[in-house]
Amino acid sequence: MFGPHLTLDLYGCDKKKLDDYDFIMGMLNEMPEMLGMHKFSTPQLTKIPIQPNSFDKGGLTGFVILIESHIAIHTFPSDGYASFDIFSCKYFSDEKAIAYLTGMLEAERVEKNMIERGRDFVKHYPRNVQKAATIVKKERALLQ
DSSP, rough: OOOEEEEEESSSSOHHHHHHHHHHHHHHHHHHHHTTOBBOOOEEEEEEEOOOTSOOOOOOEEEBSSEEEEEEEEGGGGGGGEEEHHHHHHHOOHHHHHHHHHHHOSSSEEEEEEEETTGGGGGGSSHHHHHHHHHHHHHHHHHO
Protein backbone atom coordinates (compact mmCIF):
# COMPACT_ATOMS: atom_id res chain seq x y z
CA MET A 1 0.00 0.00 0.00
CA PHE A 2 1.23 3.50 -0.80
CA GLY A 3 -0.42 5.06 2.23
CA PRO A 4 -3.51 5.81 4.31
CA HIS A 5 -6.07 8.43 3.31
CA LEU A 6 -8.21 9.51 6.24
CA THR A 7 -11.38 11.51 5.64
CA LEU A 8 -13.34 12.99 8.50
CA ASP A 9 -16.71 14.67 8.57
CA LEU A 10 -17.11 16.68 11.77
CA TYR A 11 -20.62 17.67 12.86
CA GLY A 12 -21.82 20.02 15.57
CA CYS A 13 -18.59 22.03 15.59
CA ASP A 14 -18.17 25.44 17.18
CA LYS A 15 -19.41 27.76 14.42
CA LYS A 16 -17.19 30.68 15.43
CA LYS A 17 -14.05 28.53 15.31
CA LEU A 18 -15.01 27.24 11.84
CA ASP A 19 -15.08 30.84 10.59
CA ASP A 20 -11.94 31.99 12.43
CA TYR A 21 -9.13 32.37 9.86
CA ASP A 22 -6.31 32.54 12.42
CA PHE A 23 -7.64 29.56 14.40
CA ILE A 24 -7.91 27.29 11.33
CA MET A 25 -4.52 28.48 10.05
CA GLY A 26 -3.03 27.57 13.43
CA MET A 27 -4.49 24.06 13.17
CA LEU A 28 -3.06 23.57 9.67
CA ASN A 29 0.30 24.81 10.94
CA GLU A 30 0.57 22.53 13.96
CA MET A 31 -1.09 19.32 12.77
CA PRO A 32 1.73 18.03 10.55
CA GLU A 33 4.30 18.04 13.34
CA MET A 34 1.79 16.58 15.79
CA LEU A 35 1.30 13.64 13.38
CA GLY A 36 5.04 13.23 12.76
CA MET A 37 4.91 14.74 9.27
CA HIS A 38 6.77 17.59 7.61
CA LYS A 39 5.42 20.69 5.86
CA PHE A 40 6.64 21.18 2.30
CA SER A 41 5.09 24.63 2.16
CA THR A 42 3.24 27.01 4.41
CA PRO A 43 -0.49 26.34 4.72
CA GLN A 44 -2.80 28.06 2.26
CA LEU A 45 -6.20 29.22 3.51
CA THR A 46 -8.95 31.08 1.69
CA LYS A 47 -12.06 32.72 3.06
CA ILE A 48 -15.00 31.72 0.88
CA PRO A 49 -17.61 34.50 0.77
CA ILE A 50 -21.30 33.79 1.08
CA GLN A 51 -22.72 33.34 -2.41
CA PRO A 52 -26.21 34.80 -2.92
CA ASN A 53 -28.70 32.40 -4.52
CA SER A 54 -26.35 29.47 -3.90
CA PHE A 55 -26.01 26.58 -1.51
CA ASP A 56 -22.58 27.99 -0.59
CA LYS A 57 -22.92 29.77 2.74
CA GLY A 58 -19.26 30.75 3.06
CA GLY A 59 -16.49 29.33 5.20
CA LEU A 60 -12.80 28.53 4.94
CA THR A 61 -10.95 26.20 2.59
CA GLY A 62 -7.35 25.34 3.13
CA PHE A 63 -4.56 22.86 2.73
CA VAL A 64 -0.95 22.25 3.57
CA ILE A 65 1.30 20.33 1.22
CA LEU A 66 3.43 17.83 3.12
CA ILE A 67 6.58 16.03 2.14
CA GLU A 68 4.44 12.97 2.89
CA SER A 69 1.41 14.29 0.87
CA HIS A 70 -1.30 16.71 2.14
CA ILE A 71 -3.83 17.84 4.74
CA ALA A 72 -6.98 19.72 3.70
CA ILE A 73 -9.98 21.29 5.41
CA HIS A 74 -13.29 22.80 4.27
CA THR A 75 -15.48 24.55 6.84
CA PHE A 76 -19.17 25.36 6.71
CA PRO A 77 -19.69 27.59 9.77
CA SER A 78 -23.43 28.16 9.38
CA ASP A 79 -23.94 24.38 9.51
CA GLY A 80 -21.34 23.65 12.20
CA TYR A 81 -19.69 21.23 9.78
CA ALA A 82 -16.12 20.63 8.59
CA SER A 83 -14.64 18.09 6.22
CA PHE A 84 -11.04 17.12 6.78
CA ASP A 85 -8.65 14.96 4.84
CA ILE A 86 -5.18 13.58 5.48
CA PHE A 87 -3.33 11.63 2.80
CA SER A 88 0.16 10.37 3.54
CA CYS A 89 2.74 7.89 2.35
CA LYS A 90 3.67 7.62 6.03
CA TYR A 91 1.53 5.83 8.57
CA PHE A 92 0.01 8.10 11.21
CA SER A 93 -2.33 7.78 14.15
CA ASP A 94 -5.88 8.34 12.95
CA GLU A 95 -7.01 8.30 16.59
CA LYS A 96 -4.60 11.13 17.42
CA ALA A 97 -5.87 13.16 14.45
CA ILE A 98 -9.51 12.56 15.45
CA ALA A 99 -8.88 13.48 19.10
CA TYR A 100 -7.07 16.66 18.08
CA LEU A 101 -9.72 17.82 15.59
CA THR A 102 -12.76 16.97 17.71
CA GLY A 103 -11.17 18.73 20.67
CA MET A 104 -10.09 21.81 18.73
CA LEU A 105 -13.37 22.21 16.83
CA GLU A 106 -15.57 20.91 19.68
CA ALA A 107 -17.23 18.46 17.29
CA GLU A 108 -20.20 16.55 18.67
CA ARG A 109 -19.96 13.73 16.12
CA VAL A 110 -17.35 12.41 13.70
CA GLU A 111 -17.77 10.26 10.62
CA LYS A 112 -14.48 8.51 9.77
CA ASN A 113 -13.39 6.82 6.55
CA MET A 114 -9.95 5.29 6.07
CA ILE A 115 -8.88 4.30 2.60
CA GLU A 116 -5.76 2.32 1.76
CA ARG A 117 -4.38 4.06 -1.34
CA GLY A 118 -2.13 2.45 -3.93
CA ARG A 119 -2.38 -1.20 -2.98
CA ASP A 120 -0.33 -2.22 -6.04
CA PHE A 121 2.12 0.63 -5.57
CA VAL A 122 4.42 -1.47 -3.36
CA LYS A 123 5.19 -3.71 -6.33
CA HIS A 124 7.02 -0.75 -7.84
CA TYR A 125 8.24 1.05 -4.72
CA PRO A 126 8.29 -1.33 -1.74
CA ARG A 127 8.70 0.13 1.73
CA ASN A 128 11.42 -2.42 2.55
CA VAL A 129 14.76 -0.76 1.78
CA GLN A 130 16.45 -4.02 0.75
CA LYS A 131 13.66 -4.87 -1.72
CA ALA A 132 13.78 -1.35 -3.15
CA ALA A 133 17.57 -1.57 -3.57
CA THR A 134 17.24 -4.88 -5.44
CA ILE A 135 14.70 -3.37 -7.86
CA VAL A 136 16.89 -0.30 -8.47
CA LYS A 137 19.97 -2.47 -9.16
CA LYS A 138 18.00 -4.57 -11.67
CA GLU A 139 16.67 -1.48 -13.44
CA ARG A 140 20.13 0.10 -13.63
CA ALA A 141 21.60 -3.11 -15.02
CA LEU A 142 19.01 -3.01 -17.82
CA LEU A 143 20.07 0.54 -18.73
CA GLN A 144 23.73 -0.38 -19.18
